[in-house]
Amino acid sequence: MTNINILDPGASPLDYYGFELRRLREAAGLTQRQLGDVINYTGSLVGQIETARKLPTPEFSERVDAALxxxxxxSRLVALVMRSQLPAWFQQVAKLEARATEICTFQMGMIHGLLQTDAYARATLGALDRTDLDDRTAVRLARQSIFEKEEPPVFWMVLSEAALHQEIGGPESMRGQLSHLLSFGDAPRINIQVLPYSSGAHAGLTGSFTLFRFEDDPTIVYTEGYGAAYPSAHRDTVKDCSLRYDHLQAAALSLRDSAALIRRVMEDCYGVQLA
Incomplete structure (x- = not known):
C-alpha cells in the first residue's frame, strides 16, 4: 500500500492529483470522511485517490472543486491524469486529438473511441482482458471531453456499414451506441457518414486511418497497428490519405441518408421501433 506521507507529487499526474487533493482537503480542515460526506462519496474512496490507488473521475473532481x-x-487536472493513464503508445495520439481543430477519420469495423458509449467501450476493452475495466473505460471516455472545449474540433467520421452490424456488447449495447450516433444529428461539429455495402471496392480497403488538422501545424495522418501508433506528417503520405478520404466521403451516404440507414439497422437488427 502506498504511504500517503511519502507520496511523490512529481512521480506522475495521478500522484500529483492525490497530493493536491490531500493538501486542499487539509487546508479546509476536513478529514477524508468529512469530505466524502460533503461530496457524497466514501471517505475510503477519497483516501484511495489521495494515495494514487484509485483514478479520480471528472464528476468527483467537479464535486470536490465545488465543495472546497x-x-x-x-477538474482541469483530471484531464491530464486521464490522458496519462492511456497506453503509452496511444498517449501521443490523445495529445493530437486535444490539439486538433479538425479530425477526419475512416473506420472499418468499429465506432471511433471519441463517439463510443460506456457499454460499447467496455465491451471492446474487455474482449480479452477485463482487469481494471472500470478505470480503462473511464480513461477512454475521458478523451471525449475535447468536445466540451470552448472551441471543439470539427469531427468527421466515415464509417463502414459493417461496423453497424458488428454486434459489440450485445443488442442492448448496440441499440445504445447507434442511438448515440443519431443524437449528433443537430451537432454541426460532429458529422457521421456511412459507407454502405453497395459502394463495393473503395479507397479505404487498406484499413482505418485518421487525419488531424491544426491551426498552424502540418496535417498528421494516424494509422494503428497492434499495440502501436503510427502518426506521420510526411507530405506524400498526408497527400495520399487526404485524397483517399475525399473519395470515401464522396462514396459514402449523405448525412441524412446515413442517419436513415442507422435507424434501419436499429430496427432490423436490434429490435428498435422508431417513429
Whole structure:
C-alpha cells in the first residue's frame, strides 16, 4: 500500500492529483470522511485517490472543486491524469486529438473511441482482458471531453456499414451506441457518414486511418497497428490519405441518408421501433 506521507507529487499526474487533493482537503480542515460526506462519496474512496490507488473521475473532481472552492483546479487536472493513464503508445495520439481543430477519420469495423458509449467501450476493452475495466473505460471516455472545449474540433467520421452490424456488447449495447450516433444529428461539429455495402471496392480497403488538422501545424495522418501508433506528417503520405478520404466521403451516404440507414439497422437488427 502506498504511504500517503511519502507520496511523490512529481512521480506522475495521478500522484500529483492525490497530493493536491490531500493538501486542499487539509487546508479546509476536513478529514477524508468529512469530505466524502460533503461530496457524497466514501471517505475510503477519497483516501484511495489521495494515495494514487484509485483514478479520480471528472464528476468527483467537479464535486470536490465545488465543495472546497478551488475554482476548477482539480477538474482541469483530471484531464491530464486521464490522458496519462492511456497506453503509452496511444498517449501521443490523445495529445493530437486535444490539439486538433479538425479530425477526419475512416473506420472499418468499429465506432471511433471519441463517439463510443460506456457499454460499447467496455465491451471492446474487455474482449480479452477485463482487469481494471472500470478505470480503462473511464480513461477512454475521458478523451471525449475535447468536445466540451470552448472551441471543439470539427469531427468527421466515415464509417463502414459493417461496423453497424458488428454486434459489440450485445443488442442492448448496440441499440445504445447507434442511438448515440443519431443524437449528433443537430451537432454541426460532429458529422457521421456511412459507407454502405453497395459502394463495393473503395479507397479505404487498406484499413482505418485518421487525419488531424491544426491551426498552424502540418496535417498528421494516424494509422494503428497492434499495440502501436503510427502518426506521420510526411507530405506524400498526408497527400495520399487526404485524397483517399475525399473519395470515401464522396462514396459514402449523405448525412441524412446515413442517419436513415442507422435507424434501419436499429430496427432490423436490434429490435428498435422508431417513429
Amino acid at each position: 472552492g478551488t475554482d476548477g483546479q482539480l
